[in-house]
Amino acid sequence: MDLALSSPLFPSSATRGVNKIKPYGSMLIATQKVSTQKFFPCLAAVATQTAQTVEVEVESKKHELLRAIQDTQRGLVTTDDQRSSIEEALVSVEGYNKGAPLDLVKLDGTWRLQYTSASDVLILLEAAARLPFFQVGQIFQKFECKDQSSGGVIRNVVRWSVPPLLEEQEGATLLVSAKFSVVSVRNIYLQFEEINVQNIKISEELQALIAPAILPRSFLSLQILQYLRNFKAQIPVRDPGRQSVGGLYYLSYLDANMLLGRAVGGGGVFVFTKAQALN
Secondary structure (H helix, E strand, O other), X not given: OOOOOOOOOOOHHHXXXXXXXXXXXXXXXXXXXXXXXXXXXXXXXXXXXXXHHHHHHHXXXXXHHHHHHOOOOOOOOOOHHHXXXXXXXXXXXXXXXXXXXXXXXXXXXXXXXXXXXXXXXXXXXXXXXXXXXXXXXXXXXXXXXXXXXXXXXXXXXXXEEOOOOEOOOOOEEEEEEEEEEEOOOOEEEXXXXXXXXXXXXXXXXXXXXXXXXXXXXXXXXXXXXXXXXXXXXXXXXOOOOOOOOEEEEEEEEEOOOEEEEEEOOOOEEEEEEEEOOOO
């Protein structure tokens, strides 16, 4: 301990002499403080640089994946080489999120489908490609789980149309609703509940056919138009002998703008990017 005494017994000159003497323990503590101050900023700088490097690597891998799928028409048109490259790019991105717990706050929101190999979705895309009177617009997955801890609701949203009866691309909406629960670190189990057809948007041609502009619109024609606009069909999803149809879904990667998933059991892979909230 450093002593600084000034009294009749210890004159100021003696005090200066004592102050010049630094005990070994005090010097050691001071040295340790300096070393610690230098050491921890170095650690923080290294950690920051490492995090930045990983972030750059992840973004690069994500862009490679998006480039690999960009000419596939959401998975409808792919060659063997393309599928191989896409799988390789998928695995590269998935490696950065492997084993991390699922963040439901980050999962919450609307995700737009960019690519899939799932047969049930490809059937819709193939039908739209083959049938001139059928169109499939954007496909979304909407998760509602922001305030939940172990699950939530998922809605598969498909925009579709039958021109010229309905508006182009988004003349109607197919909505498949399910509840999901988190069953492991990255797996969720889906229990499908019902299928809805809603948001019918009649084309101008059909409106003119039902109620021509040059004629007075009758009560019946107005009722028909109103019925079509408000039309909503609900089909419960049930499997005889079971509570509901379900499936296991592995969310292999998740960040603020990309979601990757795999339907367990060979049901296909999915690549989503974050989209604006649906009305």
